[in-house]
Amino acid sequence: MRGRGRGCGARLQLAPPGRVSPGAAGGDGDADPRRLPALRVDVRDAVFDRYRLGHLTASLARRPDGLHLERFRIEHPAYGASGSGAWTAGPAGQRCSFDFRLESGDARGLLLALGFAPLIEAREAEVVARLHWPGPPDARFLAR
Numbered sequence: 001m002r003g004r005g006r007g008c009g010a011r012l013q014l015a016p017p018g019r020v021s022p023g024a025a026g027g028d029g030d031a032d033p034r035r036l037p038a039l040r041v042d043v044r045d046a047v048f049d050r051y052r053l054g055h056l057t058a059s060l061a062r063r064p065d066g067l068h069l070e071r072f073r074i075e076h077p078a079y080g081a082s083g084s085g086a087w088t089a090g091p092a093g094q095r096c097s098f099d100f101r102l103e104s105g106d107a108r109g110l111l112l113a114l115g116f117a118p119l120i121e122a123r124e125a126e127v128v129a130r131l132h133w134p135g136p137p138d139a140r141f142l143a144r
Helices: 107-113
Strands: 039-048 051-063 066-076 079-090 093-104 125-134
Touching: 051 107, 066 093, 079 107, 093 107
Parallel strands: none
Antiparallel strands: 039 051, 051 066, 066 079, 079 093, 093 125
């Protein structure tokens, strides 16, 4: 769908965790990342759980071993973040990886944006992480 002048918008409702469309499920009913489609995302005001992320862009590619997050970028008034990742399946089961860099010139604003009390006094903040875990992405991945 194309619009003139102003951009078009759409609402996308994803299935709750644990419920997967039959075409994306493997033999045991769990989502199979090798069957999920490639996707380009541009969300002006992304929200994940209780976190207001800001402007999110991402490019996900379908490969033989699963879904690869080729790149993502988040732009928020208090911080910026970018990175990549993957959700793959193989003989040893499913695995996830998520590598990112987060930078902020407003550490207090960053903490508030992520739902934390601003207990640290700093102007700048930088976080670099390489996360890897067995299994699919799910609601528990933040607790791992």
